[in-house]
Amino acid sequence: MMQYKTVSEIHDAFDRGETTPSALTQKFLDRLKKSDHNAFLTAIDDRALGQAKAADEVIRTNGGKVPRAKMPLLGVPMGIKDALCIDGVRTTCGSKMLENYIPPYTATAVARLEAAGVISVGKLNMDEFAMGSSNENSAFGPVLHPTHRDRVPGGSSGGSSTAVAADLCFAALGSDTGGSIRLPASFCGVVGFKPTYGRVSRFGLVAFASSLDQIGPLTHSVEDAALIAEVMGGFDPKDSTSNPASIQGLAAEAKKQIEVKGLRIGIPKQYFIDGIQAEVREAIESTLAELTRRGAKLVPIDLPHTKYAVSTYYVVAVSEASSNLSRMDGIRFGVRPKEAMEADSPTEFYKRVRKNFGPEVKRRIILGTFALSSGYFDAYYTKACQVRRLIRQDFENAFQQVDLIATPVSATTAFKAGDKAKDPLQMYLTDIFTIPASLAGLPGISVPCGQDQAGLPIGMQILGPRMEDVRVLQAANLIERIHGGKA
Ligand code: GLN
Numbered sequence: 225m226m227q228y229k230t231v232s233e234i235h236d237a238f239d240r241g242e243t244t245p246s247a248l249t250q251k252f253l254d255r256l257k258k259s260d261h262n263a264f265l266t267a268i269d270d271r272a273l274g275q276a277k278a279a280d281e282v283i284r285t286n287g288g289k290v291p292r293a294k295m296p297l298l299g300v301p302m303g304i305k306d307a308l309c310i311d312g313v314r315t316t317c318g319s320k321m322l323e324n325y326i327p328p329y330t331a332t333a334v335a336r337l338e339a340a341g342v343i344s345v346g347k348l349n350m351d352e353f354a355m356g357s358s359n360e361n362s363a364f365g366p367v368l369h370p371t372h373r374d375r376v377p378g379g380s381s382g383g384s385s386t387a388v389a390a391d392l393c394f395a396a397l398g399s400d401t402g403g404s405i406r407l408p409a410s411f412c413g414v415v416g417f418k419p420t421y422g423r424v425s426r427f428g429l430v431a432f433a434s435s436l437d438q439i440g441p442l443t444h445s446v447e448d449a450a451l452i453a454e455v456m457g458g459f460d461p462k463d464s465t466s467n468p469a470s471i472q473g474l475a476a477e478a479k480k481q482i483e484v485k486g487l488r489i490g491i492p493k494q495y496f497i498d499g500i501q502a503e504v505r506e507a508i509e510s511t512l513a514e515l516t517r518r519g520a521k522l523v524p525i526d527l528p529h530t531k532y533a534v535s536t537y538y539v540v541a542v543s544e545a546s547s548n549l550s551r552m553d554g555i556r557f558g559v560r561p562k563e564a565m566e567a568d569s570p571t572e573f574y575k576r577v578r579k580n581f582g583p584e585v586k587r588r589i590i591l592g593t594f595a596l597s598s599g600y601f602d603a604y605y606t607k608a609c610q611v612r613r614l615i616r617q618d619f620e621n622a623f624q625q626v627d628l629i630a631t632p633v634s635a636t637t638a639f640k641a642g643d644k645a646k647d648p649l650q651m652y653l654t655d656i657f658t659i660p661a662s663l664a665g666l667p668g669i670s671v672p673c674g675q676d677q678a679g680l681p682i683g684m685q686i687l688g689p690r691m692e693d694v695r696v697l698q699a700a701n702l703i704e705r706i707h708g709g710k711a
Contacts, residue, residue, distance in 0.1 A: 226391045226394075228394075229444055229445060230444070230445050230447055230448055231296075231297060231300055231394075231395075231447075231448050231451060232447070234248070234299065234300060234394070235290040235292060235298070235299075238283055238289075238290050238298075238299060239288065239289050239290060241288065244276075244280050244283070244299070245275075245276040245277075245279035245280050245283070245298065245299030245343065246273065246276040246277055246279075246280050248276075248299060248301055248394075249272055249273060249275075249276035249299075249301050249343050249345060250273070250276075252301040252345050252391075252392065252393050252394065253267060253269060253272065253273075253345055253346075255391060255392050256303075256345060256346055256387065256392040256393065259390060259392050260368070261367060261368045261370065261377075261386050261387075261390060261392070262349055262364070262365050262366065262367050262368060262383075263303075263348060263349055263367050263368075263377075263382075263383040263384075263386040263387040263390070263392055264303065264346040264347065264348055264349065264383065264387065264392065265306050265314075265316055265318075265346075265347050265348065265349050265364055265383070266306070266313065266314050266316075266346055266347040267345065267346045268310075268313055268344055268345055268346050268347070271312075271313065271344070272301070272343050272344060272345045272346075275338065275343045275344070276299065276301075276343050279295075279298050279299040279341055279343065280299075282295060282298060282341070283298070283299070295340055295341040296340050296341070296451060296455060296475075297337060297340040297341045297342045297451070297452070297455055298340070298341030299341055299343065300341065300342050300343065300394055300395065301342075301343045301345045301393050301394050302337065302342050302343065302344060302345065302393055302394060302395050302396060302397065303344075303345060303346050303347070303348045303383070303384060303387045303388075303392065303393035303395075303396040303397070304334055304344050304346070304347055304348060304396070304397050305347075305348045305350055305381055305383065305384050305396065305397050305398050305399055306318060306347040306348055306349065306350055306383070307350060307353075307354055307399050307429055307430045307432075308331040308333065308334055308397060308399070308428060308429055308430075308439070309327035309329060309330060309331050309334075309428040309429075309430070310327070310330050310331070310334055310344060310347070311327060311328060311329050311330045312326060312327075312328075313326070313327075313344075313347065314326055314347065315327050315347065315430070316347070316363075316364070317350070317352070317353050317354070317430045318349065318350040318351055318352040318353065318354075318361070318362040318363055318364065318380075319352045319353055319363050319580075319581065319582070319585070320363045320559065320580045320581075320582070321552050321557075321558045321559055321580045321581055322430075322552075322557070322558065322559075323363075323559060324559070325557070327428075329428060330428060331425075331427060331428025331429055331439075332425035332427040332428055332456070332460045332462060332463070333397065333424055333425060333428070333429070333439045333456040333457075334397070334428065334456075335428075336455055336456045337397075337452065337455055337456050340455045342455075345393050346393065348381070348383030348384045348387055348396060348398075349362050349364060349365075349367045349382065349383030350362060350379070350380050350381060350382065350383050350384075351379040351380035351382070351404075351584075352581070352582045352584065352585050353430065353432055353545070353549065353585050354380040354381075354399055354401055354404055354430075354432045354437075355380065355432065355545070355584050355585055355588055356379040356380045356584060356651070357378065357379045357380070357403070357404075357407055357644075357651050357652075357654040357655055358376035358377075358378065358379045358382070358639070358641070358644065358645065358651065358654075359376060359377055359378065359379040359380065359382030359383065359408070360376060360379070360641065360642075360645045361379070361380075361582060361584045361585075363582055366382075366641060367382040367383050367386050368386065368641075369386065369411065369412065369638055370385075370386045370389035370390040370412050370413075371389070371390075371679070372638065372678070372679070372680060374640055374641060375411070375638040375639065375640055375641065375680065376411065376638055376639060376640070376641050377389075377408055377411055377412050377638065378407040378408030378409070378410065378411035378412065378634075378638060379404060379407065379408060380398075380399075380401075380404040380408075381396075381398030381399065381400070381404045381405055381408050381416075381442065382408045382411075382412075383396075384396035384397065384398040384405075384408065384442045385398070385408035385409050385411065385412035385414055385416065385442055386408075386412055388412070388414045388442050388443065388444065389412040389413055389414050394444075395441055395442065395443045395444070395448055395452060396441070396442045396443075397439060397440070397441060397442075397452075397456075398416065398439070398440060398441075398442050399429055399432075399437055399438065399439050399440070400416075400418040400437075400438050400439075400440055400658075400662065401432050401433050401436045401437050401438075401541060401662060402436065402537050402541060402655045402658060402659045402662045403633075403654075403655040403657075403658025403659060403662065405417065405418050405440045405441075405442060405670070406418060406633050406658050406668055406669070406670040406683070406685060407633060407634055407654065407655065407658055407670070408442070409442050409633075409670040409683060410633035410634055410670040410672075410681065410682065410683025410685075411634070411637065411638035411680070411681065411683075412638075412681060413672045413675075413681030413683075414442050414443065414444060414672070415441075415442065415443045415444065415445060415446055415448075415449050415669065415670065415671055415672070415700070415704070416440065416441075416442045416449075416669065416670045416683075417440045417441055417442075417443075417446075417449040417450075417453060417667075417668075417669045417670075417696075417697070417700075418438050418440045418661075418662075418667065418668045418669070419438060419440055419453050419457060419667050419693050420438075420467070420665060420666065420667040420690050420691050420692075420693055421435075421436070421438050421465070421467075421662075421665030421666075421690075422438075422465050422466055422467035422665070423438075423453070423457045423458070423467050423469075423471055423667075423691075423693065424438060424439045424440065424453065424456055424457045425439075425456075425457075425459075425460030425462060425463040425466050426438075426439065426463050426465065426466075427460055427462035427463045431544075431548040432541070432544070432545055432548065433540065433541040433542075433543075433544035433545055433548070434465070434544055434548065435465075435540065435544060436537075436540070436541060436544070436662050436663070438662075439456070440453065441453060445704065446478065446669070446671065446697055446700045446701045446704050447475070447478070447479060447701070449669070449697065449700075450474055450475040450478035450479070450697045451475040453471070453474060453475075453693070454471055454472070454473075454474035454475045457471040457474070458470060458471040458472070467691070469691060471693075474693060474694060474697070477694045477697075477698075478693075478694055478697035478698055478701065479701070480698065481698070481701075481702070482695070482698035482699055482701070482702055484515065484518045484519050484520050484702060485518075485519035485520075486519060486520075486521065487515075487519070487520040487521065487627055487628070487699075488520075488521050488523050488625065488626040488627045488628075489512070489515065489520050489521065489522050489523065489626060489627070489628050489629070489630050490523050490524075490525040490622050490623075490625065490626035490628065490629040490630070491512070491522050491523065491524050491525065491629075491630060491631075492525050492526070492527045492530065492622070492629060492631060493524060493525075493526060494526075494527050494528075494530035494531065495527075495530070495631040495632065495657055496631075496632075497635075499635055500632060500635045500636075501635060501636045501637060501676065503637070503674070503675075503676035503677060503682065504632050504634070504635065504636065504637065504676070504682050505632070506674075507673050507674030507675075507676075507682040507684070508630070508631075508632050508673065508682075508684055510674070511673045511674070511684055511703060511706060511707070512630060514706050515702070515703075515706075523625055523626050525622045525625065525626060525629070526618075526622075527615075527618040527619065527622060527660065528618060529611065529614045529615045529617075529618050530615070530618070530660055532611050532614075532615070533615055533656070533659045533660040533663060534652055534653060534655065534656055534659055535608075536608045536611045536612050536615065536663060537655075537659045537662070537663060538591070538652060539595050539604050539605060539607075539608035540605075540608050540609065540612060540663070541588075541592075542588040542589075542591040542592035542595065543592040543595045543596050543604075543605050543608075544592070545585075545588050545589065545592050546588065546589045546590075546591075546592025546593045546595075546596065547592070547596070549581075549585070549589055552577075552578070552581070553574060553577060553578070554573065554574070554576075554577030554578075558577055558578075558580070559577065559580055560577060561576060561577070561580075563576050564576035564577050584648070587648065595608075612663045615660055615663050615664055616663065616664040616665070618660075619660070619661075619664045619666060619687075619689075620689075623688075623689045627688075627695065628686055628687065628688050628695060628696065628699050629686070629687040629688075630684060630685070630686055630687075631657050631684075631685045631687070632657055632682075632683075632684065632685065633657060633658060633670045633683040633684065633685045634654060634657060634658075634683070635654075635656070635657070637676045637678070637680035637681065637682060638680050638681075639654075657685060658685065661685075661687050664690075665690055666687050666688065666689065666690055667687070667688050667690070667691075667692065667693040667696045668685055668686065668687045668688075668696065669685070669686050669696050669697065669700045670683040670684070670685055671683065671684055671686065671700040671703045671704055672684075672704075672707060673703060673707055674707070684703060686699045686700050686703070
């Protein structure tokens with residue numbers, strides 16, 4: 225791992241004159257271009273170096289010191305998942321459909337980070353339209369795991385997790401609809417934070433399933449995850465689902481030590497099932513044992529509707545996706561190949577445009593269209609919304625008795641590339657532990673808590689009640705300290 229573990233260490237190094245934003249940016253640009261992980265789809269050279277130069281200048285005119293209060297992320301090189309728009313920078317969303325799309329605006333999350341000094345060094349590979357768990361669904365080829373090349377990095381933000389773990393950028397943005405930040409973070413051994421739904425504006429994020437999508441950071445430390453979430457989060461009038469509550473002070477609060485004595489940690493029996501890899505179970509249990517030694521209380525809880533979560537998600541998510549992706553019609557958005565222009569009917573035109581979607585995206589559009597069709601709407605979509613309410617209610621009931629919930633992120637460590645790619649149902653089940661919190665809109669984090677015998681990272685998931693992001697971050701901070709203070 226590179227010599228700086230946190231943003232604060234980078235800023236100390238800038239203050240000492242040990243390095244500069246320009247030097248650091250150049251270093252990451254060189255590394256990301258040399259890497260063969262396929263984590264980046266686009267390197268952003270000139271724009272990034274321009275931002276870096278401006279950051280050098282800010283430090284110079286501030287007496288050689290970083291103005292931390294005003295620019296809390298000054299000179300920090302980040303990778304941005306290619307689902308987020310940056311004005312003038314190609315944004316593909318991992319799809320042939322948007323292969324040459326250059327958006328005329330920047331996502332709020334990215335704009336806020338850049339205003340705080342972030343340098344966007346490149347756009348990160350991902351599963352097409354964020355549909356997947358292994359990053360094998362990108363139209364631009366799979367992303368390799370940072371250390372074990374025969375393994376998947378997790379998806380859909382696999383470019384983000386590999387890039388951070390392999391030091392191709394210092395931190396990254398991902399998006400999480402059913403686990404796409406937490407799962408890849410756990411497979412690659414970095415921190416992945418999904419804030420409460422609505423805390424980070426979705427404006428400028430290519431929509432997959434709007435009632436679930438949430439942007440979040442992947443980082444080396446919990447401290448940085450909190451900092452990035454605070455800077456990019458908070459109300460945004462451009463997103464109608466944006467939560468009006470202030471997010472100010474999140475990073476400072478997250479740094480405070482959690483009162484572990486008497487902390488009630490819920491252990492849902494539905495998440496500690498047979499079939500969990502033994503080493504994953506042991507890593508989670510030994511971390512929990514250490515928490516109890518420090519005074520926490522483990523409380524068995526029941527989340528009875530968990531077994532319906534994956535099916536519910538795959539009705540809600542595909543329904544929303546089929547609607548959201550209808551704009552990729554070659555007229556409003558999406559490629560318009562010459563052969564489509566030569567079509568002799570609108571139907572033929574659409575066919576020639578929409579065949580540019582990959583197989584997983586097509587499957588979901590078909591499923592979603594079916595679920596929303598008249599005659600089936602109530603049986604599928606309405607029913608799924610009702611079950612979603614029950615799942616949310618399960619969590620609300622549990623949080624009457626506990627402060628937080630601890631679970632594995634995934635039943636196994638990173639699996640072999642190709643293992644599940646042929647069987648969509650097997651792939652869908654990898655998200656079994658992350659999807660329920662997405663349906664309920666809860667804040668969740670994946671924090672490294674060990675390794676298996678092959679040296680593959682294991683992640684622990686901490687979930688909190690809605691808007692209790694601070695509590696989740698504080699607990700993750702403690703777990704990070706237990707495991708040696710490094711992510
Ligand atoms: N793997 C899940 C899916 O394929 C979740 C993806 C995500 O969170 N974007 O839908």
